[in-house]
Amino acid sequence: MPRCNNCESYVTEAYVRVFAPAEMDTVRVCPHCEDKLRDGAEVREARAPRQQ
Template sequence: MPECANCGGFVTESYVRVFAPGERETVRVCPNCEDKLRDGADVREARSKRT
């Protein structure tokens, strides 16, 4: 079962297929992460709290 590398939360295989870089089996950050977010091909610290 795939999980987020940042928070350990569950992500679907479809989400991994779309958002994981290259041939990785997991994503670096998911929509549930409050401290980081995707910024194009990179991951950055969130500037404000996400809800």
């Protein structure tokens, strides 16, 4: 069961297949991460609080 490297939340295998780099088997950041965002191929700190 894949988990986010940042917050340890469960992510689906389909999510990993779409958003993880090819050499990784999990994601670096997911939609549950409040402090980080994907920015192209990089991960960066969120500039403002995310709203859900």
